Amino acid sequence: MANTSAAEQAAQERSPAHLKHYFVSSDQQFDAAKLGMWLFLITEVLLFSGMFVAYAVYRVWYPEVFAVASTELNPWMGGLNTVVLLASSLTVALAIRAAQTDKRRALVVNLFITVLLAGVFMVVKYFEYTHKFHLGIFPGGNFAYAEMNQPIVPIFFSIYYVMTGIHGVHVLVGMGVLSWLGVRAIRGDFHSGYYTPVELSGLYWHLVDIIWIFLFPLLYLI
Amino acid sequence: MTQDMDRSEAAQARDAEEHPAHGDYITHAKSIGSWMFSLDHKRIGILYAVTAAIAFLAAGVFALLVRAELLLPGETFLSAQSYNQLFSLHGIVMVFGFIIPAIPGFLGNFLLPLHLGAKDVAFPRLNLFSYYLYLLGVILIVVAMVVGSVDTGWTFYTPYSARTGPAVLFLAMAVFVAGFASIFTGINFIVTVHKMRAPGMTWNRLPLFVWSIYSTSIVQVLATPVLGITVLLLFLERLLRIGIFDPALGGDPILFQHFFWFYSHPAVYIMILPGFGIVSELIATFSRQRIYGYTAIALSSVAIAMLGFLVWGHHMFVSGQSAISSIIFSLITYLIGIPSGIKVFNWIATMYKGSISFKTPMLYALSFLVLFTIGGVTGIMVGVLAVDIHLHDTYYVVGHFHYVMMGGTVIALLGGLHYWWPKVTGRLYNEVCGQIAAFLIFVGLNLTFFTQLVLGSRGMPRRYHDYLPEFTSLHQLSTIGSWVMGLGLFLVLGYLLVSLFRGKKATANPWGGATLEWTHTGVRPDPHNFHRTPFVTRGPYEFDRIGASRSETVEDHRGADPPDVALNQDRT
Numbered sequence: 001m002a003n004t005s006a007a008e009q010a011a012q013e014r015s016p017a018h019l020k021h022y023f024v025s026s027d028q029q030f031d032a033a034k035l036g037m038w039l040f041l042i043t044e045v046l047l048f049s050g051m052f053v054a055y056a057v058y059r060v061w062y063p064e065v066f067a068v069a070s071t072e073l074n075p076w077m078g079g080l081n082t083v084v085l086l087a088s089s090l091t092v093a094l095a096i097r098a099a100q101t102d103k104r105r106a107l108v109v110n111l112f113i114t115v116l117l118a119g120v121f122m123v124v125k126y127f128e129y130t131h132k133f134h135l136g137i138f139p140g141g142n143f144a145y146a147e148m149n150q151p152i153v154p155i156f157f158s159i160y161y162v163m164t165g166i167h168g169v170h171v172l173v174g175m176g177v178l179s180w181l182g183v184r185a186i187r188g189d190f191h192s193g194y195y196t197p198v199e200l201s202g203l204y205w206h207l208v209d210i211i212w213i214f215l216f217p218l219l220y221l222i
Numbered sequence: 223m224t225q226d227m228d229r230s231e232a233a234q235a236r237d238a239e240e241h242p243a244h245g246d247y248i249t250h251a252k253s254i255g256s257w258m259f260s261l262d263h264k265r266i267g268i269l270y271a272v273t274a275a276i277a278f279l280a281a282g283v284f285a286l287l288v289r290a291e292l293l294l295p296g297e298t299f300l301s302a303q304s305y306n307q308l309f310s311l312h313g314i315v316m317v318f319g320f321i322i323p324a325i326p327g328f329l330g331n332f333l334l335p336l337h338l339g340a341k342d343v344a345f346p347r348l349n350l351f352s353y354y355l356y357l358l359g360v361i362l363i364v365v366a367m368v369v370g371s372v373d374t375g376w377t378f379y380t381p382y383s384a385r386t387g388p389a390v391l392f393l394a395m396a397v398f399v400a401g402f403a404s405i406f407t408g409i410n411f412i413v414t415v416h417k418m419r420a421p422g423m424t425w426n427r428l429p430l431f432v433w434s435i436y437s438t439s440i441v442q443v444l445a446t447p448v449l450g451i452t453v454l455l456l457f458l459e460r461l462l463r464i465g466i467f468d469p470a471l472g473g474d475p476i477l478f479q480h481f482f483w484f485y486s487h488p489a490v491y492i493m494i495l496p497g498f499g500i501v502s503e504l505i506a507t508f509s510r511q512r513i514y515g516y517t518a519i520a521l522s523s524v525a526i527a528m529l530g531f532l533v534w535g536h537h538m539f540v541s542g543q544s545a546i547s548s549i550i551f552s553l554i555t556y557l558i559g560i561p562s563g564i565k566v567f568n569w570i571a572t573m574y575k576g577s578i579s580f581k582t583p584m585l586y587a588l589s590f591l592v593l594f595t596i597g598g599v600t601g602i603m604v605g606v607l608a609v610d611i612h613l614h615d616t617y618y619v620v621g622h623f624h625y626v627m628m629g630g631t632v633i634a635l636l637g638g639l640h641y642w643w644p645k646v647t648g649r650l651y652n653e654v655c656g657q658i659a660a661f662l663i664f665v666g667l668n669l670t671f672f673t674q675l676v677l678g679s680r681g682m683p684r685r686y687h688d689y690l691p692e693f694t695s696l697h698q699l700s701t702i703g704s705w706v707m708g709l710g711l712f713l714v715l716g717y718l719l720v721s722l723f724r725g726k727k728a729t730a731n732p733w734g735g736a737t738l739e740w741t742h743t744g745v746r747p748d749p750h751n752f753h754r755t756p757f758v759t760r761g762p763y764e765f766d767r768i769g770a771s772r773s774e775t776v777e778d779h780r781g782a783d784p785p786d787v788a789l790n791q792d793r794t
Contacts, residue, residue, distance in 0.1 A: 022341035022418075022750070032344040032417040039409040043447040050451030050481060054466055057477060141463025141471050155472055158464035162455065 018194045030196055037200040041207050044170075048211055051163050055218060058159065062152045069148060069156040070219060072137065074128065078220040081124050082212065088117035089209045092178070092202045099195035104188060107198070111182040114205065118175045125168055132157075160219055167215060170208045177201050246746040248648070261346035262749060263331045266353050268646070270327030273357060277319035282711065284312035289670075289704040292697050295689055305687035306373035311363075313376030314393060318400045319360050321631055322489060325496035326407055326442075327356065329638050330435045332646060334411060336739035336747060337429045339420025339756040344413040352406040359400030366392035375685065377482060380467040380475040383456060391460055394453040401446045401453070404492070408442030411435055420738075422758035429737045429762040430506075430519055434499025437523040441488045441495070441530060449485035452478070476542050483534035491530040494626060495523055497594075497634030498565055501587050504637050505569045507735045508584035509576030512763045515568035522561035529558050539610045548607055555605035562598050566591060581733070582656035586637030589664045593629025597622060600675060615685075618678025621671045629667055636663070636714065643718070644732050645739055648746040649725030655717040662710030669703025737762045741769065 016026065023029040059066050095110035136144035139161045143154035181201055184190065190198055247264045257265055288309050291300040300308065331349065335342050343349050366372070366389040374382040374390065378397075383390050415428070415436045428436075456478070458464050465471025467478040498519075506513045513519065535543055535551030569591060578584065600622040604610050613619060643651055673696045678684075682693050689697060731740040739747065742756050760767050 022346070024755075028417060032413050035416060036345060036348075036409050036413045039412055039443055043405050043409070043443055046444060046447035047451050050448050050455070053481075054455070054477065057474070058466075139462045140459075140465040151472055155465050158462075158466060161462075162458060162464060162466075166454075 016193065018196075026193065033196050033200060034203075037203050041203060044207055048163075048166070051159070051166070052214070052218075055159050055163065058152070058155055062155075065150055065152040066156055068150070069153045070222070072132075072148070072157075073160070073220045075220045077124055077128050078216050081121050082216050084117050084121050084124070085209045085212050088114045088121075089206055091117065092205045096195065096199050096202045099185075099190045099198045100192055102192045104185065104190075107190065108182055108185045111178055111185060111198075115175050115178050115182065118171050118178070121171060122168065122175075125164065163215055163219070167208070167211055170211070174201070174205050174208055178205070245749075246648070246744060247749045248746055250749050259350070261342070261350055263335050263343050263346065263349060264646075264747060264751075266346075266349050267328050267330075267332035269353050270323060270331060270356070273353075273360060274320050274324040274328060277315050277360060278324070279715075281312050281315035281320060282708065284308050284315065286704055286708055288312060289701045291687060292689070293701045295691055295694055295697075297688070300687065302687045303373065306685070307371035309685060310373055310375050311367065311371060314397075315363060316627075317376050317489075317493075318397055319363060321493045321627060322404060323356050323400070323407075325500070325631065325635055325638070326404075326411070326435060326438055326492075327353070329431075329500065329635075329642065330407070330411060330438075330496060333431060333642065333739060334414055334435060335418065336743065336751055337432050337737055337762075338414065338418055339423050339738050339742070339752065339758060340414065340418035341750045341752070342418075343410050344418055345410050348406050348410055352403045352410070355399050355403035355406070359396045359403060362392050362396035362399060366390075366396065377486070378453070378456060378478075379482075380456070380459075380473070380478045381469055384459065384468040384470065388460075391457060394457040394460075397453045398450055398457070401450045404442045405446045405450075408439035408446070411439040412443065415439075420756045420758055423756075424758075426517070426520075427758055427761050428520070429499075430502035430513065430516070430523075431496075431499035431737075433520040434495045434497075434502070434523045437527040438492055438495040440524075441492050441527050444531070445485045445488035445492070448481065449489070452481040452485065455481075476538070479538050479541055480534070483537045484531075487534040487537065488527075488530045490623075490626070491526055493631050494594075495526065497590070497631045498523060500634045500638035500641075501569065501590050502565075503735075503737070504583050504587040504641055505572050506763045507641070507733050507765075508581060508587070509573045509578050510734065510765050511572050511576035512761070512765070513568070514571035514574075515564070516761070516763070518564050519568050522564045525561040526558060529554060529561070533558060536605050536610075539607060540614050552605055552607050556602060559598065559602050566595060566598075580657075581640075582651075582653060582660055583637045583641035583733075585657060585660040585664075586633050586640065589660065590630060590633045590637065593625055593633060593664075593667065596672075597625030597629050600625060613678060615683055616678035617674040617682045617684055620684045621674035621678055624671045624674070628671070633663070633667075636660075639718075641733065642739075643721070644728035645743075645746065647722060647725070648728055649721050650728050650732065651721040651725060652717045655713060659710045659713040659717070662713065663707055666703045666705070666707030666710055670700050670707055671703070673697075673700040673703065734765065734768070736765050736768050 019026055019029060023032070091110045091114045095107050095114065098104075098106035098110060136146070137157055138144060139158040140154050143157065145153075178201060181190075181197055184197070247262060257269070260266060260269075287300070288305065291298055291305055291308075331343070334340075369389045369392060370387045372383075372386045372390045372393055374386050378390070378394070383394075415432060419428075455464070455466055459466060459468055459471075459473070463471055465473045467473045467475055469475055502513060502519055532554045533551055535547055536555045539548050539552075569587075580588075600618070604613050604619055604622055640651065640656060643649070677693055677696050677700070680693070682689060682696075728745055730743065730745050733740070735741070738752075738756055738758070742752055
């Protein structure tokens with residue numbers, strides 16, 4: 001009895017603040033979190049896969065309509081956004097490296113540059129959307145663009161809005177999470193012994209980037 | 223503690239002496255907040271149980287009303303429109319509110335960490351969040367009922383869902399939200415099985431319930447996102463008229479069916495796989511035999527989970543897919559019979575020469591064997607292309623899937639509920655009442671659904687609120703069956719409620735089970751499950767070795783956790 005509580009006390013003194021009581025060690029906790037994140041990313045890929053299937057089906061059925069309708073998208077705007085997102089993937093990777101090597105300043109700077117780049121992406125997206133709304137290019141049944149009045153064109157733009165829209169929601173969520181991490185990083189929550197949230201958010205951000213890498217050529221280029 | 227003695231008697235008594243002040247997981251904190259915001263997997267399991275039970279009650283009453291309308295031909299007390307709304311609600315509430323979350327949410331949450339020898343699931347906060355997502359889904363269904371109901375059936379096929387009232391928006395949201403609850407539970411359980419196992423709990427020492435919950439979780443994680451995007455597209459279709467599924471806008475309704483069944487056929491395995499796990503536990507414990515073919519049962523769950531993704535087209539034999547895809551889907555559908563058959567044969571072989579005790583949980587397990595076999599075999603028959611053209615959208619299909627869902631999942635859940643009732647509540651239920659109820663449910667279920675198989679093979683179409691006079695007697699038998707079944711289920715509700723307050727106190731291991739929740743915890747588990755991390759040295763069904771070894775109780779490291787080497791092992 002006596003030595004039980006002594007052992008428990010010693011164990012409590014040993015364990016760092018971030019270690020949850022139901023884990024045995026930091027390693028176990030980190031491994032569990034990372035496996036959980038990868039599983040979550042799989043579900044994200046599957047969520048988008050439904051939209052990619054819809055895209056593929058309609059593209060196979062109406063290739064010429066897709067070819068015509070996609071000329072309405074501006075590949076330079078899309079290209080700019082691709083470069084911006086790729087750069088943000090680099091900065092988030094640098095942020096993880098900075099956390100692993102205890103460089104708090106570099107961590108904070110890289111996190112906020114990532115948020116800034118994500119903001120640039122959304123601003124460009126905003127201009128693309130409003131330009132189309134201005135022309136009367138609305139999704140589906142509300143489509144009112146006189147120059148393209150073939151029957152299936154509205155479905156192309158429906159798919160465009162749904163895919164880029166849901167991707168945009170993911171970018172906004174990422175901005176929120178990364179900003180919050182930035183605040184925590186300023187507080188000094190992360191160090192080489194504990195950087196799980198930074199690493200997991202980095203994984204998420206790379207996924208957002210990769211989805212865009214597929215969206216850009218499928219919608220804008222081919 | 224080297225003598226041959228049941229740990230759950232002697233060691234528990236000593237543990238209780240050592241830790242007098244803590245109280246178990248129910249008594250240690252009593253406020254409402256300590257339940258509603260609890261991160262304890264056992265309490266979250268009970269939250270799921272209560273919510274799912276309410277959903278089951280509501281959806282069951284809808285079913286009784288639907289059956290009552292069919293007692294006589296012609297319109298009796300429900301208009302055709304309200305009939306359509308009632309059977310739609312019955313389906314939606316049963317599927318999304320009860321049968322998908324019930325076993326993983328209640329028994330899965332309660333048992334998984336106990337079975338693994340862990341203190342909790344890997345992500346307790348995510349676990350609570352899942353519960354609230356599920357609750358929000360149920361609330362959205364209720365809102366949809368108030369706003370004005372839908373008549374699409376639970377499948378939301380376009381163009382029905384494009385034409386019905388705006389309440390379909392709430393239902394689509396409800397399914398989306400409840401789907402995320404299911405995804406997060408799946409992620410949580412997979413990580414828990416991989417990373418939280420106690421020292422010595424190797425993959426081939428996992429109880430079969432864990433294997434089945436693990437397979438279920440794989441399906442939840444891989445299939446549910448597709449449902450999510452499907453109902454999201456349906457939602458946007460109603461809201462923005464995007465026209466991917468609705469033929470009026472140039473969309474393709476068959477595409478919706480592909481999307482929907484890509485989730486909803488695997489979802490059938492989300493519903494039945496946990497039932498397999500429960501039945502494995504019941505048959506082993508009440509036959510007092512090591513399970514026959516442990517590896518075969520464990521891996522056949524995984525095989526069913528994988529094959530289940532490749533058969534969705536068998537719901538669409540008559541809705542316009544190519545002949546060659548129908549043939550392939552039909553063939554793979556037959557293949558699913560193999561792992562299912564492997565399980566049934568192994569369970570029967572487990573009972574062979576066992577000392578079987580016919581307690582209520584075992585009665586449910588035996589009912590399961592009969593009913594699930596009928597459900598499975600009729601499933602193969604509707605998987606046959608030529609036969610399906612005759613049986614498609616008839617009562618035969620209704621009878622088939624109710625044999626699987628009700629005769630399989632619900633019966634297994636009832637068996638599991640009775641089996642783990644003493645561990646969950648610390649009380650015993652009335653055994654005589656239990657056996658009578660099990661008998662009533664078995665008889666009522668067969669009366670209700672076997673007549674439906676006959677009705678369907680004679681051409682009675684499903685989802686009709688009226689029928690030809692020659693079907694009257696069979697419909698009346700089916701309705702009477704639903705009353706018998708309802709009586710049995712209300713009896714269960716009654717004596718379980720009585721047991722909560724008046725039941726005899728249970729002991730820590732009333733059935734002589736050999737899994738960790740029986741051998742290593744008190745009458746009711748502690749808030750953190752185990753006084754000390756279990757050190758596992760045997761399989762889950764070695765009844766002859768319960769409490770026989772020192773290693774079972776970590777006695778050789780008395781007063782301390784197992785050595786760091788053991789605790790820090792690589793968990794794969």
